[in-house]
Amino acid sequence: MATILDGKALAKTMQSQLAEKVAKFTEQGHRPPGLAVLMVGDNPASATYVRNKERACAKIGIATLGQHFPADIFQEVLMDTISDLNNNDRVDGILVQLPLPGSLDSVTLLNHIDPDKDADGLHPINLGRLLRGEIGLRSCTPSGVMRLLGEYDIDLTGKRVVVVGRSILVGKPLALMCLEANATVTIAHSRTTNLSELTRSADVLVAAIGRPEMITADMVKPGAVVIDVGINRVEDEKGVRLVGDVATQDVAAVADAITPVPGGIGPMTVTMLLENTVLSYQRRLGLI
Numbered sequence: 001m002a003t004i005l006d007g008k009a010l011a012k013t014m015q016s017q018l019a020e021k022v023a024k025f026t027e028q029g030h031r032p033p034g035l036a037v038l039m040v041g042d043n044p045a046s047a048t049y050v051r052n053k054e055r056a057c058a059k060i061g062i063a064t065l066g067q068h069f070p071a072d073i074f075q076e077v078l079m080d081t082i083s084d085l086n087n088n089d090r091v092d093g094i095l096v097q098l099p100l101p102g103s104l105d106s107v108t109l110l111n112h113i114d115p116d117k118d119a120d121g122l123h124p125i126n127l128g129r130l131l132r133g134e135i136g137l138r139s140c141t142p143s144g145v146m147r148l149l150g151e152y153d154i155d156l157t158g159k160r161v162v163v164v165g166r167s168i169l170v171g172k173p174l175a176l177m178c179l180e181a182n183a184t185v186t187i188a189h190s191r192t193t194n195l196s197e198l199t200r201s202a203d204v205l206v207a208a209i210g211r212p213e214m215i216t217a218d219m220v221k222p223g224a225v226v227i228d229v230g231i232n233r234v235e236d237e238k239g240v241r242l243v244g245d246v247a248t249q250d251v252a253a254v255a256d257a258i259t260p261v262p263g264g265i266g267p268m269t270v271t272m273l274l275e276n277t278v279l280s281y282q283r284r285l286g287l288i
């Protein structure tokens, strides 16, 4: 059976290290780090994520400025709110919870965030910095994947990585990070032909598709490392549960290592958001 890559455990360790770090700075008399969380509408999944993020911040000593807007809010109000937060010295990170409802233009909003406060690492400047291999705030889910691989000493040098999914949130930035780590990277997507043949060639297979249990055991090379980025809520005879993009039980019999859902990449994503916020705080206060 495959080794379980325990994101939940690593997230816990990293979060207590972050808490110690923040405590050290505040004991020295510095203000605490600040994260602004903008949530629009009342998508129940988003509300849960936002609550989890705020709870994690509280534990670490990051001050949160939560702002909740109705679904029919005007774009201009959100733009002005972001301007204010960009100018607010106590705010080190700004997060706009996605997806946004209705006709709101998330790209324009994200582009309006000060790149040095872009805790999600989704601003084009930060994506460009990643492309060029420069220092910057990096997208949370892909950097969570890289951190978890590192924790288990999984070196990507010379490995064949296949990333299934080409989203700007996960697939594209993760492919760049794997390339930076000297892997040979292929991005597969909905128009890829002979997908199973391709995924079977992967030493490291990443599923970031958003389709429950799409990656089955026959698509995985024996001994491969399988990273499951999917978070899908499904309802069946077993009730409502959370499943990834990988048929975990079957694939675990073939793979060498696999991330679970829940308890894998999800908790790492939240932790990287916290780490980005603290990093931005340290850079802004000259504590680095």
Ligand SMILES: Nc1nc(=O)c2c([nH]1)NC[C@@H]1CN(c3ccc(C(=O)N[C@@H](CCC(=O)O)C(=O)O)cc3)C=[N+]21
Binding pocket: 048, 049, 095, 096, 097, 098, 099, 120, 140, 231, 242, 261, 262, 263, 264, 265, 266, 267, 268, 269, 270
């Ligand atoms: N601006 C923005 N940034 C995000 O990072 C962002 C977002 N919008 N919108 C939604 C997605 C989704 N996302 C998750 C983070 C953690 C878990 C997580 O911790 N999941 C737990 C289970 C939680 C549960 O039970 O629902 C786990 O996998 O173990 C899941 C999903 C961040 N997102």
